[in-house]
Amino acid sequence: MNYTYSPGWTTAVREVIIGATPDEGGTRRISYRIGGEQDLPFIGSSGHKPLIAFEICDDPAIWPEVVRCACTKLIDRPADWAAYADTVLRADLIRINLTSTKRRNFSDFDGVIKTVKSILAATSLPLLIEGSADLEIDSEVYQRCGEAGQGERLVLGTAEAARYRSVAAAAIAYGHCVIAQSPIDVNLAKQLNILLREAGVADDRIIIDPYTGALGYGFEYTYSTMERIRFAALKGDMDLAMPLISAPSDSLTVKEVRESVYSHEAAIAWEVATSVAAALAGAVILVVRHPGSVPPLKEAIDTLWTEKEGV
């Protein structure tokens, strides 16, 4: 006798394609499909294996100290850092966080675009770009990033309810995807998706970031919000049927990691633990910053995925 249980799912999570190979109009060596699940995470035969993104930045001043220590030689060379994440760490995706744009009175738009282009040249993995977070400069930053990556199906972040127009415009104008971030609330996530749609972003270009609270400091809210978004999607709410991304970077700066005598081990443990839980709640892109987090997380996702039915 084989046991089954039907929770009454009606809908699949939308598939989103990220990155573009030469055949698809880009220059990446691979493109990924994410989403497509018709059941809970790791259950059933549908969907695609979660991906691991390694996140780097162009101005390490605000980067977690423990990561700066772990990446000393690369920290000021984003292109080499990206190549390292690709060839040595074997991440699935690279995310460049344009931290330089977060400085006061930022104006070096040319410099930022040079960085983006150098990373696109240094790695052929699909790229996520985390841009500015300031309405004053958003318009220029996202327009330039969008243009620089035209054809590559970048994932541009981050759209928020109070400032989403520039990200949306860049995605529409240059054919990219958007990360839609809302503050740990299922209904706000839904509202933002509707706003993006009204701005003209196609539903299959949206990835939901419900915001990942730090482990021990609100992560449980994120965990449940992810579960609720996934549940709502499977039950037919098309406004929430988008893949989820989780970036547990807040967990790198909590007291327990910052003050630990084994700060690297702590950083890895907290990042991996948070990422695994996020994957179990439904996240399909896991963004980590500590280089030591990639191998154990990869192994964990592999084990969770290997014996999946039909895979």
Place this chain on the structure above:
Amino acid sequence: MALKALDIYKLLPKKNCKECGDQTCLTFAMKLAQGKGEPDACPYLDDNAKAVLGASTRPPIQKITIGMGSRAFTVGEEFVFYRHEKTYYHQPGIVYLISDMDTEESIREVARQVRENCLTRIGIDLLLNGVAVRADSGSGEQFSRAVRIVSEGGDLPLVLIAPDPAVMEKALEICGNYAPVIGPVTPDNVTEFCEFARKYGVTLVLKGDDLPGLATLSEKCLSQKVQNLMLDLSGSSGRYVREATLTRQLALSREVTAFGYPVFMDASESGLSGVVTGIAKFASVIVTPPLQKPEMDAALVMRQNIYTDPQKPIQITPGLYRIGTPGKDDLVFLTVNFSLTYFTLQGYLEATRRSCWLLIVDTEGMSVLTAVAAGKLNEFVIKDAITLFKLADEVNHKTLIIPGYASPLSGRIEEVSGWNVIVGPRDAAEIASFIEEELKV
């Protein structure tokens, strides 16, 4: 599906005799519906009602207590699939694994770790729960030696892993009366292990080849009047997640009562990620070789997070907290005792690299917005907190900075407390620029 209060009421005698302790049968029915009462409290139930109520108000997952004394822990008695539906009640025990081939010294060291390791967060001590001893030697003497070493303190709950009944019996002679968990129970040894269960009152861990095999074992034990059972779903994390999900669904829906028992998981193969998987996905006892300190901390905190009641947010003890080393002239910020608010604000205040005071008032764990709306954050609560925590003794000014969402209270706070109020930003992220641009200090 759980019965609603009214469905239960229909089964009650409707006498309002008050013998159950409640004023009316309807009140009693509401308690039962919430799983807060026992049908037996009603002396007038007929057999049919007893059967229906017993089945539907009994937790769909058996409650089991492991160990004796202060370190004993309870698992099972869960009602929901998602924590947001209500809450997960009994957090899993994290149990460190040793082999009976290990040296006495290393066994002692692991037992010491389990006994002494403690991470205190938000006023709560996070502890490991017990020790699992595995009979790798195949010898009863060797096994009982290891068990004896661990049992010396007489305090730690035990998991005994030895498929051979003869080996197991040796260990039970030492610790069988301390409510250990024993296994693995397979079709080969089920008869002997059921006897152990009856003799010592121990909990059995059932291990089937697959889910049907597991169900058969479970039914067999029940037929032998053994009810303290756990389901061993150890395997690759992927398989574990699928089986744990399915058994939980079938147990909660009461479709397969043979799965209505807590889940046992051996995470030896998968380390921290396996432990996290068990925590998130329904495990009640997780066995792992000793973890490094940072991994152990991460696991303990993850368990605390996942098992926090979503409807009862973690609260910070109200009081006057210091950020850095504040002096008499430094700023005083006020906020609520919702942990997330506190931690967020604390983080941003620390980031400003300036010392200040943080006055936390009791809003029963509500966030600022909800506390203001519900009247839990009001001028009187604030006035009382100022007095109780002797704010006036610590600073030589009378100015409070309150959260932006509390701005409607500013006038009343000034009136009632006599302190001046400055309204701060709504978002803690803006606190640095607020201090710089608005306060110009």
Place this chain on the structure above:
Amino acid sequence: MVSVDEAVSAGIKKIATEIEAITSLSGYPETAYHLPITYAISGKAVSDAASAKKVYLDTNRSPLIGNEILVAAGDRTEDPPYTGFIEDSIIRKLGYSLVDGSILGLALIVGNPEKADHAAAICRELQEKLMLTFLAGGVIRSLTGAGVKVGLELRLVPLGKTSLKAVHFTDILARVAMMFGGVAPGDAHRLVSYAADRAKAFVIVFPGMTEEEIACIDALRVLGIPVLHMGGYEGGNFIRVALPDAVRTGMEMRGIRVQVTAIPIPMACSPAFEGKAIRKEEMYAEFGGTRSPAFELLRTADQKEVTDGKVTVIGPEIDQIPEKSAAPLGIIVEVTGKAMKKEYEPVLERRIHNFINYGEGTWHSAQRDLIWVRISREAVSQGIKIEHLGKLLAAKFRMDFPTLVDAVQVTLITDPERIIGERKKAEAVYQERDERIAGMKDSDVDLYYSCTLCQTFAPNHVCVITPERPALCGALTWLDGRTAYEMSPAGANQPIGRGTVINADTGEFEGVNRFVRQASHGEIERCVLYSIMDAPMTCCGCFEAVAMILPETNGIMIVTREYKGVTPSGMTFSTLAGTIGGGAQTPGFIGISKGYILSDRFIQAEGGLSRIVWMPSVLKEELGNRLSEKIQAAGLLGFYEKIADETITTDIEGLLTFLTSVDHPALNMPPLF
């Protein structure tokens, strides 16, 4: 004076003749959209004269396509500063700025202005209002002659020497629609709706255009683009405007709004000051609060009657009002806006309270003709006048309701005689409003509204708000729900199509069930609006009152938040609230607003009002006359006295004795279950 109609028909003919004559076609460079207008409308990638002629005929000689073909066939060289055809990569940037909001809309100016400063004034205004302006024809020479700099980066784009080059304005629109609007080439229908809804554009024409040019400009109307002129034309669909109104009219017609960001008064305004009271000793003067006549009223007015930002004070200003005195104050806010509706008035009017409290030195309390306002001495010393209250309100309404309100003007009355008459008028409006909602029935409307605000703590709770069943928190009526939805279409209040009626008596509707199922994330299958027993509405925790059955009595009791004591159910309000809240559906129990008790739909499924056996005296008093009237209307003689309260009993046995003694109707009603 040129007759537009005559020019258009002559122009169309001329274009047709010229098309006949073309022999070759050189395409545009740096574009993937061929001849963009032709491609967008017909889906055809025209590459030579023959195919161009065919498309022209196939599209019924569209002047837009004809014009594009002629321009593409003619001499395309343009000397600086003219841009001529603009390549795709630049259009992408322009489109980006439109989506991203850094450009609010598009304007096209064509023709030959008689006076250069007229065109210059219009261009300056368009620049200030974040519009992207395209220029074609003599207007460019006229502007540059007057020293106005033009260029893409200045948002004044000189397309070409003749007005015919306005075709490039149209090909830009067509490409933006294809690039950003997902408009497929050949889908003329979607092109038109994109141009109408998204690419907000208008045209201003000066005299001196040829007939072909007039025909081409006129043809833009199919894209929903209005054509404005200041003289020189008559007839047709060109709209005559006065020069100073041209830009404003164009923007209003297309619903393009400039955001207000500053409040022009000498006082800080912020939500941070909302809770700040002004004590008597800090006060300069006060208004209303029973000390003097006062009222506030917000009403919609015709666009023509409202001058944005205008504030009129009728009566003495603050410097003529003696310190520490109480003076009259009437606040009349008149708003206009295409999306504004009469129903929104009360909702916006409530914001006057918040806005005045935002002022550091102003304080406001209560509503309608009960308002009480104070201005602080400090504010007055910094120069705050009565007039500034108006400026504050006008700016805040524009800021907070940009999509609803296009213009606001405020009248403040401090004249002791004038206020009496105006207050009477306002009171008539209040009464009319009350009657409007009071008279509304659930069956009068097809749409109800949801509220899922409480899902933050009650994850599956869905409130269904109907005219006769306000939200269970008592804070939202059906009109409020609708207003909230229309003001924020992606928000927590969504329309619910009632759908097929499953049972009109119990209030079960197929559309409501479907909505609740989805919004509860699949947890709640049915929601029967007027029932307490059968799939009643879920409860969040904010309800004003709980109604629950008392099976022993065959009736229901109601207990409100204010009543702290024990009830005949054996439970207090807080115990009950804790048991049934959190978004659960609990037959036999509902969370309700007090207002719902007086509704004709109140537990209609179970027989309504006559089921009530107990409620706390505080509620009974509050409902008072209104409840008595309902009882009378229902023909339940003496029923008011048959409802027990805590002064009669708080236990079930006492209640039963009482009910029997008064022969309560519930005792003889059909069993509840």
